[in-house]
Amino acid sequence: MTITRRDILLGTAAGVAAGAVMPALRGGAPAFGQTKLNYTPEKGAELRVLRWSAFVKGDEDSWIANTEKFTKETGVKVRIDKESWEDIRPKAAVAANVGSGPDIMFVWFDDPHQYPDKLLDVTDLADYLGKKYGGWYEGPASYAKRDGKFIGLPLATIGNAICYRESWMNEAGFKEFPKDTAGFLELCKALKAKGHPAGFAHGHAVGDGSNFAHWLLWSHGGRLVDENNKVVVNSPETIASLKYAHELYKTYIPGTESWLDVNNNRAFLAGEIGLTANGVSLYYAAKNDPKLQDMAKDIRTTPFPVGPTGVAAELYQITSNIIFKHTKYPNAAKAYLQFMFEEAQMQEWIKQSSAYCCQTLKAFANNPVWTSDPNHVAYAKASDLLRTNGYAGTLGYASAGVMADYVVVDMVAEAATGQRTPEEAAKRAEARANRYYRV
Amino acid sequence: MAVDADHTSQGRTPQGRIPRGMPAPAGLLERMMSNRHFLGLLFMLPAAALLLLFLTYPLGLGVWLGFTDTRIGRPGIFIGLENFELMWTDTVFWLSVFNTILYTVVASILKFGLGLWLALLLNQHMPFKAFFRAIVLLPWVVPTVLSAIAFWWIYDAQFSIISWALREMGLIEANINFLGDTWNARWSVIAANVWRGIPFVAISLLAGLQTIPQSLYEAATLDGTTPWQRFRYITLPLLTPIIAVVMTFSVLFTFTDFQLIYVLTRGGPINATHLMATLSFQRAIPGGFLGEGAAIATAMIPFLLSAILFSYFGLQRRRWQHGGQD
Numbered sequence: 001m002t003i004t005r006r007d008i009l010l011g012t013a014a015g016v017a018a019g020a021v022m023p024a025l026r027g028g029a030p031a032f033g034q035t036k037l038n039y040t041p042e043k044g045a046e047l048r049v050l051r052w053s054a055f056v057k058g059d060e061d062s063w064i065a066n067t068e069k070f071t072k073e074t075g076v077k078v079r080i081d082k083e084s085w086e087d088i089r090p091k092a093a094v095a096a097n098v099g100s101g102p103d104i105m106f107v108w109f110d111d112p113h114q115y116p117d118k119l120l121d122v123t124d125l126a127d128y129l130g131k132k133y134g135g136w137y138e139g140p141a142s143y144a145k146r147d148g149k150f151i152g153l154p155l156a157t158i159g160n161a162i163c164y165r166e167s168w169m170n171e172a173g174f175k176e177f178p179k180d181t182a183g184f185l186e187l188c189k190a191l192k193a194k195g196h197p198a199g200f201a202h203g204h205a206v207g208d209g210s211n212f213a214h215w216l217l218w219s220h221g222g223r224l225v226d227e228n229n230k231v232v233v234n235s236p237e238t239i240a241s242l243k244y245a246h247e248l249y250k251t252y253i254p255g256t257e258s259w260l261d262v263n264n265n266r267a268f269l270a271g272e273i274g275l276t277a278n279g280v281s282l283y284y285a286a287k288n289d290p291k292l293q294d295m296a297k298d299i300r301t302t303p304f305p306v307g308p309t310g311v312a313a314e315l316y317q318i319t320s321n322i323i324f325k326h327t328k329y330p331n332a333a334k335a336y337l338q339f340m341f342e343e344a345q346m347q348e349w350i351k352q353s354s355a356y357c358c359q360t361l362k363a364f365a366n367n368p369v370w371t372s373d374p375n376h377v378a379y380a381k382a383s384d385l386l387r388t389n390g391y392a393g394t395l396g397y398a399s400a401g402v403m404a405d406y407v408v409v410d411m412v413a414e415a416a417t418g419q420r421t422p423e424e425a426a427k428r429a430e431a432r433a434n435r436y437y438r439v
Numbered sequence: 440m441a442v443d444a445d446h447t448s449q450g451r452t453p454q455g456r457i458p459r460g461m462p463a464p465a466g467l468l469e470r471m472m473s474n475r476h477f478l479g480l481l482f483m484l485p486a487a488a489l490l491l492l493f494l495t496y497p498l499g500l501g502v503w504l505g506f507t508d509t510r511i512g513r514p515g516i517f518i519g520l521e522n523f524e525l526m527w528t529d530t531v532f533w534l535s536v537f538n539t540i541l542y543t544v545v546a547s548i549l550k551f552g553l554g555l556w557l558a559l560l561l562n563q564h565m566p567f568k569a570f571f572r573a574i575v576l577l578p579w580v581v582p583t584v585l586s587a588i589a590f591w592w593i594y595d596a597q598f599s600i601i602s603w604a605l606r607e608m609g610l611i612e613a614n615i616n617f618l619g620d621t622w623n624a625r626w627s628v629i630a631a632n633v634w635r636g637i638p639f640v641a642i643s644l645l646a647g648l649q650t651i652p653q654s655l656y657e658a659a660t661l662d663g664t665t666p667w668q669r670f671r672y673i674t675l676p677l678l679t680p681i682i683a684v685v686m687t688f689s690v691l692f693t694f695t696d697f698q699l700i701y702v703l704t705r706g707g708p709i710n711a712t713h714l715m716a717t718l719s720f721q722r723a724i725p726g727g728f729l730g731e732g733a734a735i736a737t738a739m740i741p742f743l744l745s746a747i748l749f750s751y752f753g754l755q756r757r758r759w760q761h762g763g764q765d
Contacts, residue, residue, distance in 0.1 A: 090724045093511035114727050115512025203618075204705035206725075255596020257708035258618030267597050397510055397727055404726035405531070410709050419621075419709065428530075435525060 037074070037335045038128060045332035046077045050092075050102035052085040052319070055158075055281055055356060062352035066345040073339075076332045086206075095324060103327035104336065106319050109403070110388075110395040112144055112152040119151040120323040125334050126150035129341050134362035139386030141360070142395065144320045152322040153337055156350075156357035159382030160211040160316055161301045163268065163282050164275040168196045169300075172274075177302045181219055181244060184305040188251035188275065196274025198251050199267055201259035202413040204406050207317055208261050212277055213412040214315035216241050218387060219307025224408065224433055225393035231437050233411070234430040240308070242415035242422035249416040257417055271295070277304065280355045283375050301378040303385070313387040358382035398436040407432045502740075504733035511727040522734035531710050532735065535718040539742075541625065542714060543694045546632045550689055551682075553633065554640025559674075561641065562648045572645070579638035587702035590631040594618050594703065618704055621711040628712050631699055636692065640685055647681030648674070687750035694743060715739050 049067075054060035060082075067078050081102065083091055089111055095101035096115035112119060126144070130136050140154035162177070169177065172190035188198045201208040217223070217233075220241035226232045249256075253273050256263075264276040269285060269292065276282075286296040306312050321340075323333040339345060341361070350359050351369045355376035359365060360383050370380040390399025402408070411429035414420040420428065471477045505522055509515030526532045561572055578586060593600055594617035602614035617627045651674060659669050697716045700706060706713035706721065713721075715735055723732020 086725075089511070089727075093724075093727075096512045097514075114510070118512065202708070204707040253597065254613060255616050255619045257620070258594075258596055258616070258624065258704065260705060260707075263596065266595075270597065272597050401722070401726045401728055404721060406707075406710075413707075413709050432531070435529065 037338055038125070039331040039335040039338065041074050041076045041332035041335050042329045045329035047079070047104060047327075047329060047332055047336055048102040049078060049080045049104045049106075049336075050088075050095075051080060051082055051106040052088050052108075053082045055279070056284070056354050058352035058354055059349065059357060062349045063340075066340055066349060067336075069345070070336055070339045074332075074335065076329075076336065078336060092322070095326075099324075099326040101326075102324070103329065103333050104321060104323050106155065107152070107322055108317065108319055110143060110390075110400045112320055112322050113146060113395045114397065114400065116146045116151050118325055120325050120327065120330055120333070121149050121151065122153060122323060122334060122337070123150045125338055126153055129153070129338070129361060133341075133343070133364065137360055137362060137383035137386065139316075139388060140318050140320075140383050142388045143318050144322075146395075152320040153341060154318065154320045154360040154383075156319055156353070156360060157382040157386050158207075158279055158317040158319070158356060159358050159379035160208070160277055160279055160314065161303055161378035162275065162305075163278050163299060163301050165196070165295070165298045166300045167298050168194065168274045172196070177300070178305055181305050181307045185244070185248055185251075188248060191274045192251040194274075197253040197272075198248070198275040199253045199256050199259070199264055199273040200248075200277060201261065201264055202249075202257045202409070202416060203259045203263075204409065205259060205261040205263075207279075208264060208277065209259075209406070209409045210403060211315050211317075213408045214387075214389075215277075215304045215313075216245055216412055217408060218311075218313045218391070219304070219309060220244065221307070221309045223392055224390055224402065225398075225437060227392050229393040229398065229437055231430055231433045233408075233433055234426040238411075238426045238429075239422045242412065242425055244307075245412050245416040246418060246422065249418075257413055269295070280376065280379050284354060299375065301375045303378050303381070312385050313391075314382070314385045315389060316382050316386045318386060355379045393437075398438075401436040402433050405432065405436070407436075501733050502737050504730055505737040506734075507730045509729040509733075511724070511729055515730050518730070522731050523738070525731065526734060526738065531713065532718065534710055535706075535713040535715050535735075536738075538625065538712060539694060539714045539716075539739075542629055542632070542696070543690060543746075546629050546636065546693050547686065547690050549629075549633045550636040550640050550693075551686060554637050554685075555644055555682075557637060557641040558644035558648055559670075561645050572642070575641055576638045578635050579642075583635065583698040584702060586635055587631065587699045590627075590634075590699075591703055594627050594631075619708055621708065624704060624708055624712050628700060628703055631703065632693060632696060635699070636689060639692075640689055643685040644678065644681060647678045647685075651677045683750045687747055690746045690750070691743060694739065694746065 051063070054063075064080060067080060070076065071078055085108065088106065088108055091101075092105050092107050092111055093114065095105065096118040099118070126136070126141075127150075136154060137157075140157055141150075144150055144152035144154045164177070168191060169187065172187065172194050174187050174190065178184045178187050191198060200212045203209060217238060220237050222233065222235055222238035222241050224231065224233045253267060264273070264278060265282050265285060267273045268276050268278070268282060269289075280301070283296070283299050283301060286292040286299055289296075303312060304314060321337055323330065323337070327333050340349070343364070346359070346361070347364055347367055350357055350364060350367045353369070355369050355373070356379075358379060358381075359367060365380070370376050388395055388399075389403050390396075393399065407429050410432075411425045414428070415422045415425040504515070506517055506519060507515035508518045508521070557575065561568070561575065565571070592598065596614060596616060596619055599614060599617060601617075602611065605611045606614070616623055618624045655673050655677075656669055659673060664672075695716050696714060697720065700712055700714055700717045701720075704712045706717045710718075715738065719732045719735035719739075721732075722735060723729050726732070
């Protein structure tokens with residue numbers, strides 16, 4: 001997206017101006033954009049927010065613009081700092097342990113479950129927002145909820161979908177993208193035969209690698225653990241998924257074992273592969289590049305095919321907002337989050353994030369961004385399809401540890417590449433997962 | 440004892456008594472300030488405080504964490520050797536130990552051999568000597584992360600320039616799977632480390648070479664020695680103390696390497712390039728198991744200590760340095 005901050009500021013200014021006129025015509029109601037806050041910020045309150053560095057420029061610009069609006073309305077100064085997304089976990093952990101640092105943070109995955117005692121209970125705010133905006137999606141809410149209490153607010157789901165070239169799919173003899181895993185395998189075989197292999201990251205790729213491996217496992221009914229946190233990954237369903245992975249791997253471009261998160265983007269944009277899975281950023285990279293306009297017009301996105309279970313379920317990446325208990329200004333922090341999650345701000349932010357950030361509150365599913373481009377549709381239901389890490393067990397240290405240790409990613413890579421048989425790979429993953437779930 | 444002599448000269452009798460008629464005894468502070476032992480301690484204090492604060496304390500804390508079940512966001516309790524017992528049965532940990540040893544041994548030997556060779560070449564008289572010496576340092580000067588990213592492209596599965604060049608020359612048909620194949624990945628990361636580490640060894644050894652008096656070579660030449668004999672009986676023995684220091688550092692840097700692996704492979708494919716340092720980080724920070732990560736880091740200490748001891752006691756044998764036999 002090439003939306004500049006100036007555009008946003010102009011847009012906001014126009015909105016504010018229009019908003020100021022309309023209520024005057026209606027008879028003196030509060031000015032547009034003003035939100036009735038449930039919390040009164042403390043006197044002299046100042047907030048420090050630490051977020052991950054934006055992947056889409058519009059996201060950051062819009063967040064800053066909304067924050068400036070908050071400061072204007074409440075007088076509460078907010079400083080926004082950025083960290084690369086990999087540094088978020090250690091920084092948040094240190095802030096939680098030491099009891100100082102930012103007041104509010106954007107965190108990933110199960111971070112809130114690592115130090116729940118250090119986080120401000122925001123159940124009242126979450127309940128208020130949930131009630132007002134059609135409820136929270138279950139998956140994202142699980143990441144921010146512990147023992148029935150909200151210890152954070154789920155902010156957004158970063159969707160992941162299959163990206164492919166329509167003309168190449170047609171060339172391979174397919175008019176429509178297959179909806180199930182069997183048809184998907186056939187398509188990949190046909191694409192490979194036409195010289196357009198598929199490619200999915202099998203290296204230690206935190207985002208793409210984990211997403212693909214979990215889709216594969218879950219689509220065939222495999223699970224890492226059961227509801228009692230017992231490791232059950234070594235199952236016939238898992239082995240079936242790994243056999244499928246091995247077949248699918250034969251349709252890949254060579255070298256995917258070494259792929260990190262960015263490799264599939266490069267290979268796709270260079271026309272080396274005909275199909276991969278990625279966030280909407282891949283499509284935007286082509287759309288924003290004058291040299292890749294033909295490719296951008298040919299790119300299509302679609303949700304992952306459904307496996308033998310018949311149920312669509314994805315891992316995706318989830319980010320939540322947390323407030324540390326050590327904040328001197330808990331009311332100001334809650335007021336800030338309330339303001340940012342209210343419709344006027346949140347809808348704008350989702351829109352400016354160009355389909356990169358999927359809403360966590362159901363009422364915002366009508367955001368125009370999802371219909372503004374056909375390639376956005378595949379990302380629109382990310383929060384609805386999201387299944388938590390370490391499904392069907394509870395979130396916590398074990399689930400985070402298993403993900404960080406790439407247990408599922410390695411299992412799929414071992415079996416897909418044929419380095420181990422599916423049975424051996426599943427057994428090995430079981431042993432590795434048991435270390436975390438301590439059997 | 441110099442101190443006693445000083446005191447004597449300041450008017451004390453050898454028995455330490457102050458003779459009559461002398462000025463009144465100085466205050467305690469004044470006496471302490473004129474005491475060499477005390478002053479020595481005082482002057483060492485800032486350095487000691489810095490070392491304690493920034494070296495001993497973190498090291499001690501790291502070792503202590505290895506004996507606890509500390510997790511990110513939760514203080515731990517002492518659990519004895521449990522982390523180490525868990526590691527003992529962990530195949531990924533043992534794979535990382537193997538990888539680390541292989542990486543260190545092969546890369547260090549190559550860096551030493553090639554570094555020494557380069558140092559000997561640079562020590563010759565040649566045009567633009569200063570320019571070449573400066574240019575050799577480049578790989579060392581470039582930040583590791585930048586050179587790692589360059590290697591990432593060089594080893595890319597699809598866009599590797601090596602694969603491209605070999606394909607253009609008709610030597611290979613398909614791209615080389617540098618970082619995807621287990622052993623290819625190991626050799627690739629070793630090669631990147633060697634490329635980066637050679638300048639340090641070469642320039643340090645070059646400095647050592649320049650301290651060897653020319654007269655020794657002249658005398659040896661007059662005695663009719665061969666170049667190999669001059670190298671074996673003059674250069675090598677006199678260079679050994681430098682080699683010991685340089686290789687100790689080189690081994691330590693290589694053993695604890697992190698950035699290169701993290702950028703190139705993150706320990707993949709399937710943990711084939713995980714070093715103990717990268718595994719320690721992975722378990723401690725993204726994984727949240729600080730105690731276990733610290734235990735893996737602690738497990739590196741015996742290896743590092745033996746490397747240092749080998750360098751100091753093995754390479755610094757005096758007789759060998761003086762051209763004698765062991």
